[in-house]
């Protein structure tokens with residue numbers, strides 16, 4: 301899929317310090333990053349390096365304390381009001397008392413879509429995540445992987461160009477995760493979305509991304525940005541190729557360099 305030169309997210313010298321009872325916590329410091337339209341950007345790093353915080357700043361759920369960030373040329377607040385992104389959380393976060401289609405409908409109701417438009421969007425997004433026919437089920441009637449696909453469908457229902465995904469597959473077993481990784485790549489290729497994706501998994505980051513942002517903690521910062529040289533077409537077997545393993549090696553080295561075992 302083509303990546304254009306159009307910038308979707310631009311962070312310049314971005315920093316965020318939380319004031320806590322135990323003193324200031326530098327969650328992010330001096331982050332410079334450009335995410336272009338059509339990019340699939342993974343954020344990888346140990347716990348506490350600021351991955352979630354960065355996504356939350358994009359989504360206007362946290363405000364930076366230094367530097368700047370723009371989303372589609374707007375401030376995060378303007379982008380939030382313009383529904384410029386969909387957000388997929390770590391856990392599927394579906395309402396158990398609502399059917400899958402009613403879960404997907406929820407944000408559409410808040411936005412005041414007509415019944416017809418809602419129906420169209422629900423059908424289209426269920427199809428995109430291969431859940432056609434499951435709209436009337438309740439979350440507990442679906443497997444963990446299907447629930448996570450349903451929460452992706454909910455984030456896609458706005459049809460925003462930007463998708464923010466915070467470790468969406470972290471709680472799933474490896475086989476389900478592989479399958480969802482493949483499906484997500486297909487969905488990305490089909491929809492031309494820009495994706496910011498948080499993960500702890502090196503193979504997942506390398507398999508999915510056009511760009512891998514390696515981060516390290518205390519203070520949370522970017523230590524390496526790796527542009528992938530892998531082809532857009534990625535069967536799962538690509539993970540055994542020398543090119544894939546070389547990128548994985550560079551990510552691992554970046555993680556090691558940023559990590560002190562004395563901390």
Ligand SMILES: Nc1ncnc2c1ncn2[C@@H]1O[C@H](COP(=O)(O)OP(=O)(O)OP(=O)(O)O)[C@@H](O)[C@H]1O
Nearest residue numbers: 318320325327346347348349350351352353354520
């Ligand atoms: N609301 C908050 N108040 C105070 N400190 C916070 C807050 N949110 C995050 N932090 C701290 O900021 C740092 C970065 O947290 P963040 O959740 O972004 O890391 P992460 O890389 O996503 O971690 P994980 O992989 O465990 O999800 C951590 O030290 C965390 O404790």
